[in-house]
Amino acid sequence: MQKRNYNESFLSMGFTYITDREGTQKPQCVICQKVLTNESLKPSTLQDHFRKLHPKHKDMDVAFFKRKEAALKISRIDSTGYCSRQSTAATEASYRVALRIAKERKPHTIGEMLILPCAKEIVTLFCGEEAAKKLNILSLSNNTVQRRISYMSNDVKMQVVEQIKNSRFPYFALALDETTDVASCAQLIGYVRYVLNDTVKEEFLFCREQKATTTAKDIFDEVDRFFTEEGLPWEMLLAVCADGAPAMIGAQSGFKALVQKKCPEVIWTHCAIHRQVLVAKTLPLELKEVMAVVVKAVNFIRGRAVNHRIFRELCNEPI
Known part of the structure; x- marks a missing residue:
């Protein structure tokens, strides 16, 4: 097999090279110092490495990478x-x-x-x-x-995505939730469940900020963008779990409808936590009155810092 040779233009992509004992040139990242194979000496592979592992450095100028290369070479001097x-x-x-x-x-x-x-x-x-x-x-x-x-x-x-792709049962389920944090940023959170070595695993998959609106199409586009970037096919999506918000379960233009256009056989489930909230709204009158008193008391205590401090001291007093 013909060996590839290093090109000086690769430094602008963040790669220098080392030569092994057999005289084969191998690319080395000047950021993480990882050495790739000789077959990786091509622009597409080097750019893919930087896009996935060093996205914040991909737009740096050549001078920055030259400084990194110089520091890397100095570390090799000591025999x-x-x-x-x-x-x-x-x-x-x-x-x-x-x-x-x-x-x-x-x-x-x-x-x-x-x-x-x-x-x-x-x-x-x-x-x-x-x-x-x-x-x-x-x-x-x-x-x-x-x-x-x-x-x-x-x-x-990357490890989670690779495990999904290399699984003997390459299907996975997705759980989604859209929430707003304390900084008023809308965050789309995704969890994935898949099979690895005959064991069902559940892992955090992504957290993407929603820049503006959080409509069904915005959520679908964000998930679709993630699938495209990581090479996850929609055909392997087995089930989706989400809350009962209209943007999620809308039959005409909701996220559910958009997903079903990609994979009609997908199974749709309702989040158990949201089900509990819905059930709590239909409690019997006796239980509902007790729940209302408890909620009112908790809100009063947590509503002001002074109330919380007084309640804490009250709980610490000896009986």
Whole structure:
């Protein structure tokens, strides 16, 4: 098979190259330092790598990638591999801290403002100042933490999509919900259920911001765009679960009608939580009166901070 050769124009796509022992050139991403195969030395594959893993860097100029390439080459100079190991450890540590920040839902600035200074003080006390200086190469800035979390999120999404595609039963079900967060941003959230190794798995699939309106067509276009980007065929969609909003279940122009044009055999189910809410509206009179009192009491307590504090102190008083 004919080997491909590196072209200088590939640097504008964020790729330099390395040469293995057999003299084969392989592309290496200057952002994540991942080395691809020789067969990947073609513009479409390199652009696809950047589009999926580094979307925020795809419009950077050549000067930016040249600086990244220079830093990458410097890390290769040390023949002992010490610089390389040190850089790898710093990158891994940065990812681990970013993952913890994301799990705890803390501000991205906490890494640079709190975690890193605390780590330096602890290492200084236990191991001395020389050991603490090694932490200076650890990058935990606001932008770095945000970028690390984005990379890990994209990687998890790619793993889920690949598992769906490679499943022996390549059908999947989708659960959708459209909600508005505290910043008044409309978010479309999707969960997927599929079969992997004879086990049913349920995973978070995507969260897409709705820029303007949230009509049935807007929701359908967003889902269709995601399916197209990730290569998921509509024909493999087995079932959809959503709430009872008119935009979702409208028989003529709702999301349900638009989906059924793509896959007529799709099974439509109603969200169990919304069913419980609907059932609560038809409670017997005795239960409805009790529920009304409970709801009124909870709203009163949570309506004002002072009410909540007084109620908390009341609960802590000894009987």
